[in-house]
Amino acid sequence: MTHVQHLKPFLKKTPFYEPMSALMHGAGWIRWQGYYSPAFYDSVQSEYFAARNGATVYDVSPLIKYAIRGRDAAKFANYLVTRDLGKIKPMNAAYTAWCDDDGRMIEEGTIFRLGENEFLLNAALHQLHWLHESAYGFAVEIEEVSEQLAGLSLQGPTSRLILEQLGVQGIGKLPHFGILETTIDGKWLRIDRAGFTGDLGYEIWVKPQDALWLWESLFRIGDPYKISPMGGHALEMTRIEAGFILVDVDYIGAHHALRPTQRVSPFEAGIGWAVALKKDSYFVGKRALQKEKAQGTSRFILSGVEIEGRKPAPGAFLYADQKGTKELGLTTSAMWSPLLKKNLAFAQLPAAYAKPGTEMWIEIWYPKEKKIERSMVRCWTRNRMFFDPPRKKEIV
16 A cells, blocks of 8 residues: 555546545545555544444455356365365355465465355455466356445444444344345345454445445444544554454565565464365465474464563564574564553564563664664563454354
8 A cells, every 4th residue: 555646647436435535634545456545534543443442434345356156166266275165154254365386375365155156255466367377177267356346344343233223134143254145225235244453343345336325324324333434544553453464564475575585374474273284175385384384394473472661663673682682583563552552563483482471572763852762672472363352253
């Protein structure tokens, strides 16, 4: 994502651009996959607290979406990704990674199983050429359908109440990563229980021509439930608290790495739990990942870190000792959490230091009265999922 002042003549507008623009009080646009995307509307802080105490709406239409259909769709999808999709029933989704033959991660994201042989893959980077190459020999059709769906991510403690008031039947019984389709006011909706905030939340997909209806309905109904639009800056804060990794921030996709050492495996990215080495069928990169797991050759594990004090530590080096003689790794994402009142970060750590509770030292440089000062403070390895409320998966 980048700022857009010099790109305005070239950027596309999502179906939600007009209502988003009406609520924006400053030049808060950034570029996301060639579209206008809000970085903020008015106050990043108020948007963040709305996500944690009420409900927020974020436009996810620019996500790249690939439909996978055909006689071999289930077989191909299971060959493509690291999760065992044989355990994912229709109308359910799964978070997964997909790798190259070396077991290096091309990307991670959500795959939706809409039927026995119908899938939808959400990605942040364009993958169509690689998908077609990977599908050689499979009876499948792969089509990018990004512009056929408009989507809003409705996140926060009151999100379920808003959907109930909208008239969505059975939303309280929808499991985490479950999918339902319904019709309201003659409009088709697909709703999945997922999101990027780590809280109770849903993604709502409609046809582009119904986007304005969806936006206006949510804000009309959601007003008593503290609804607010949210931009990318507040979303970044919530996703760090939730422990979610982000491509081009916490790792480089294998197809975009400038040198081989930039590529990472799912184990190194801290999502080894999403690698089903025991599934019967082969998936791309399985042999390399089996070898890495068996031989313990992962160079590091992306872990959560809690840091002493209140100074955020983006791009900071970690050391085994206070003198800084033994370098351990580097932080990729960092923030001060207003909700948890903790200084948080993700860091690439050797396996020996990735155990929760391990004490280390971190070097933080920060501006103070027209000069840059250095601070060496304690930090501890933590579970990267810093924020994980029960309501995220609760069934009512």
